[in-house]
Amino acid sequence: MANGQWYPPEWPDRIRALADGTLTPVTPRRAATVLLLGDTAAGPVVHMLRRRASMAFAGGAYAYPGGGVDPRDDDLHVRWAGPTRAWWADRLGVDESGAQAIVCAAVRETYEEAGVLLAGPDAGSVVGDTTGDDWEADHAALVARELSFAEFLDRRGLVLRSDLLGAWTRWITPEFEARRYDTWFFVAALPAGQRTRNASTEADRTVWIRPEEAAAGYDKGELLMMPPTIATLRQLLPYGTAAEALAAAPERDMTPVLARARLVDGEIVLSWPGHDEFTKHVPTTGAATAPRTGGGAA
Numbered sequence: 255m256a257n258g259q260w261y262p263p264e265w266p267d268r269i270r271a272l273a274d275g276t277l278t279p280v281t282p283r284r285a286a287t288v289l290l291l292g293d294t295a296a297g298p299v300v301h302m303l304r305r306r307a308s309m310a311f312a313g314g315a316y317a318y319p320g321g322g323v324d325p326r327d328d329d330l331h332v333r334w335a336g337p338t339r340a341w342w343a344d345r346l347g348v349d350e351s352g353a354q355a356i357v358c359a360a361v362r363e364t365y366e367e368a369g370v371l372l373a374g375p376d377a378g379s380v381v382g383d384t385t386g387d388d389w390e391a392d393h394a395a396l397v398a399r400e401l402s403f404a405e406f407l408d409r410r411g412l413v414l415r416s417d418l419l420g421a422w423t424r425w426i427t428p429e430f431e432a433r434r435y436d437t438w439f440f441v442a443a444l445p446a447g448q449r450t451r452n453a454s455t456e457a458d459r460t461v462w463i464r465p466e467e468a469a470a471g472y473d474k475g476e477l478l479m480m481p482p483t484i485a486t487l488r489q490l491l492p493y494g495t496a497a498e499a500l501a502a503a504p505e506r507d508m509t510p511v512l513a514r515a516r517l518v519d520g521e522i523v524l525s526w527p528g529h530d531e532f533t534k535h536v537p538t539t540g541a542a543t544a545p546r547t548g549g550g551a552a
Contacts, residue, residue: 264435267431268432270541277430284356284502285321285322285435285437286437287317287437288320288419288440288442288507290318290319290489291500293390293495293496296464298464298496298499299464299465301444301461302316302463303368304319304356313478315480316467316468318486319370320360320437324358324362326404327359327362328354330398331412332358332407332498333370333407333418335376335417336415336416339393342416345464345508346421347424356412359402360440361403362403365384365393366396368451369449371443372418376544380418380445382446383447383448384448418443420442420503421439423485423508425439425481425485426510428512440503441490441499441500443497444496464487464489465490469484472484472487482539485511511527512527513526522536522537524536
């Protein structure tokens with residue numbers, strides 16, 4: 255492996271099946287993930303977790319807190335601060351109900367997996383401490399889906415701070431994948447007074463790491479990542495603070511990135527538009543083997 259790109263062994267067979275029409279793509283599930291940023295004297299750092307090696311999907315890969323949209327995340331009882339639902343609908347390219355669900359999922363998953371809550375008693379504040387037995391009980395109920403996020407906020411008397419999020423990019427899992435997600439990536443700064451922790455049952459390690467350090471680890475093959483993860487890390491490199499990244503978010507292009515597979519000269523060429531470094535060439539015959547990395551002309 256020349257770098258740390260996560261590449262499941264079943265992909266070549268599934269790509270061939272998609273190309274010959276024997277594989278029907280599954281409908282992607284909506285999801286949200288958050289690049290939680292902090293500031294240090296050496297520049298911004300991002301919070302990442304390493305998925306347990308036993309996980310069926312991307313085991314051992316580094317990622318950000320995130321997960322699927324809960325159907326209850328569009329509950330109209332959610333107390334809301336920041337840009338309106340209509341503004342978010344336009345920004346995310348969905349209807350208002352879907353926009354609320356996606357933003358709620360981003361905030362909920364950050365709390366579930368990192369212990370950080372982007373909500374407060376009112377539109378101008380953020381909770382400072384989410385520790386204690388009563389918080390842990392609510393956290394467990396959220397993870398178990400025994401408690402909806404709207405119910406959690408209402409019970410706590412909290413307002414969701416959508417203004418603390420910046421929509422960054424959107425990636426859709428390739429059509430040949432068995433598990434597909436339509437994922438919106440957000441950036442957010444760690445609120446004052448809060449600390450991250452490994453609150454996820456899916457992760458065996460969490461780190462605060464400089465984007466350039468994480469990207470270098472990927473390039474050396476030391477850190478395993480999926481294409482959206484390393485792509486977003488590289489996109490953070492120009493920014494000197496978390497605030498700079500957040501300020502840049504409203505101008506980011508939210509056109510979905512979707513991998514495509516094409517037959518070219520006896521090979522299946524797998525490419526992600528706008529991200530040439532991930533291009534792969536997969537043999538059309540024979541046993542599934544490790545694909546070779548191609549140039550950027552796919």
